[in-house]
Structures are given as structure tokens and as C-alpha cells.
Amino acid sequence: MIAPLLALLVAIAPPLRLQVTSAHGVVQIDLVQQRGDGPLVPLNALARALDGTVDRGETWVTLQTRAGRFSFLAGTPIVQDGAALRALPGASVRRGDSLFVPLAFVAEVLADTRRGMWTWTPATVALHEGGAPMPLAARASVTTVGNERRSRLPDGLRPGHHVTIDPGHGGTDPGNPGMFFPRGLKEKDVTLAVGLLVRDELIKRGVGVTMTRSRDTLINLEQRAPRFCKVDCDLFVSIHVNSLERRPGFTNVRGFETYFLSMARTTDAARVARIENDAIRFDSPQAAPEASDGLEFMFKDLQFNEFLRESQQAAALIQSYMQETRDDGRDASRGVKQAGFAVLNTARRPAVLIEMGYATNRDDAELMTGAAGQRALAASIANAIVKYLRHYELETTDTSSGNGP
DSSP: OHHHHHHHHHHHSOOOEEEEEETTEEEEEEOEEETTTEEEEEHHHHHHHTTOEEEEOSSEEEEEETTEEEEEETTSSEEEETTEEEEOSSOOEEETTEEEEEHHIIIIIITOTTTOSEEEEGGGTEEEESSSOOOGGGOOOEEEESSSOOOOOTTSOOTTOEEEEEEOOBTTBOOSOOTTSOTTOOHHHHHHHHHHHHHHHHHHTTOEEEESOSSSOOOOGGGHHHHHSOTTOSEEEEEEEEOOOSOTTGGGOOOEEEEEESOOOSHHHHHHHHHHHGGGGGSOOOOOOOOOOHHHHHHHHHHHHHHHHHHHHHHHHHHHHHGGGSTTHHHHEEEEEEEOOHHHHTOSSOEEEEEEEETTSHHHHHHHHSHHHHHHHHHHHHHHHHHHHHHHHHHHHHHHTSSOO
16 A cells, blocks of 8 residues: 555655654655666665664675564565565665665555554655654754765764774784884784774774774684674775895885785785785684675676775875874885785775884884884874775765666
């Protein structure tokens, strides 16, 4: 009964915005018009409005809310509501890393009277928590997702961003021995110290943070990104310390560089990747991954290409901001580079790897192990991440406010 009424309203005047009213306030979500199938709702924005989460599997994308668990199969009009499969009047559509679901899902499934948790008002395209709409007097705080007003954090970010920080090495994998580090200090200790400071800086800025490790423990190299940076993760940042083999003048080489995943363009980039990838020998045995079918491989390839540009943008910003940690920052910058790091190879989100400096250079080592230097490094990395997230917001705003997915 609701679907024909919704279709009639859409035919007369396609709704531009969905309003969700809950105990947390009022959220307005820009809708995307899909020719032939009617308006679509960006699932990530809907999840935030419902205080829920989105988990993207290899095939199904799942919305988890207090009202239940709903799984969508992109390209089909199917939603799994608990154990039951239900048909929608239009198909869910995937665009890049985002899924857009038919507005009918909100009207028919979330607001199903048998569920008793939400009320749908088709005339105003509004979803209300409980049995009655919130009175106008109570609608004090309105957040709009799209091109309108938004609540902002002091640094200008929208709430809800999440970043994964990966302090390189750990446990039985010490990383490089730190030629000019204080006695007993290894790369794994320095990356953890700086990683924890980056975490604290980001939390102060209102960004959620997941650490792959927050103590001296070993995490398998190829599990770090997929295990700790899932669908709600905006960026994966792996932190490392560079070094050189003994050769004439090797202690004079210094500086910082930031990598994103691709084929190595230089001999030096290949060398760094080879050193970092050697850590895989410390990994504990694990079951071999299942072979991907052609469709899955094609999806991952498209996904990789989509995130390549975002990763490059994040790497460029981090490289730029790290110049602030040194008086000779521009001279110490070794640039943004590409290489095949194992820790980035399994990432399904934008991902970068930072080499903060050389443990085989006295000045770099002093910067990375001193309290002031570590704080400066952490602040510069956090500032760059916030700048990247602002850039990411502009990109996703353009996507959500476009004419179609």
C-alpha cells in the first residue's frame, strides 16, 4: 500500500530530502534521483541518522540499527530483513564505495508497523522515531547532509570521521635496529610512540581512531588493513622509520617520505618496500585466503583504482605538513612515492605509509626519539589527516548531491 502511494508522490514531485527525527535531533539527508527507480538514500548517511553502522562485505552491504539488521545486494531490489528476504520497488545502486538504497526501504521496511520503532510520514518525506513526529518546538538542532548547513567540529570537520593508525612492526618484529637511537630503542618503539601521539591529536580534533596496536605486540602484516580499517574507516595510515645498509656516505642520507600503493617507480622506493615487506617473515601462520572469482577480482580492481587518487592526495598532504617539523623541511622532503607495500596491498580504503626519517642519520634519529620531535611529528601528521578529511568531505558532498549515482 505504501509503495504505490510513494510512487505517486514521486511522480508528482520527486522529494529532494529525507528528514529523520530521533531523540538525538533532526537530520536531513539529500536524496539522489535514479531515473526509473525513484529517489535513493545514501546508506552511510542513513546509518549515521539512525545511530547505526554499515558493514560492507564482499557481496552484501549490511546496515545494523536498533530496529534490526538489513543486508542489501547491490544492483538488485532485494533486502534481507533479519532472516527474511524482501523485495523493494527499485534496486540498490553502488557508486564507488557508497551504496544508495531505495527510499521505499525507509518507508516500507524501517517504518513497518510490525516493527513499531519508526513512523513514516509520506507527505513530508519524514521518518520519526516512535509513534509520533517530534513537535516543531523541539526541532532545535538540524544537521543537513549534502549542500546545506551542517554541524561542525571546531576544526571545521563534520562529526563521524574515523581513521586507522598502524604503528609499524611490533612484538617479535623489531623493525630496523635504530643505529642512532638511544640504547635498546627499536623502530617498533618509535612508531608506537608517535602512533599513540597521532591518535591523541586526532581525538582532540574530534576524529575517531582505531589503532592496529597500542602496545608491543605483533599483528600480521597482511591483516592490519582489512582487520582494522573497514567500511567506516576514511583512511589507513602506517607509520615507519627508514634506514640504509652500510655503504659510503649512508649516514648522511636523511629526510621523510610518504608512499601510496602502486608499482615502485624508483630503485630506492623498491628498496624501502622490500625492507618493510620483509617483516612478513615474523607473521604467524594463517589459513590461505580463498581464491577470488572473476567478479570479485573485477570489483577489487575497480575499488583499488578508486582509492588510488585519494591515497595519493593524502600522501601529498602528509608530506607537505611534515615539512613543518624541520627548519629545513623542504630540503628534507624526499617526496611522495609509490611502492608495493604488503601492508597497503590488502587495504580496501585509501591508505598511505609514512617513513618519518632515517634511523641511520643522527639528526633524523634525534628528531624521532626526542619528546618534542615526536610531538611535532604527530601534530603534523594529524593536521594533514584533518586537511585530507576536509578534502574527502568535499568529494563525498559532490557525490551525494549529484544528479544520479
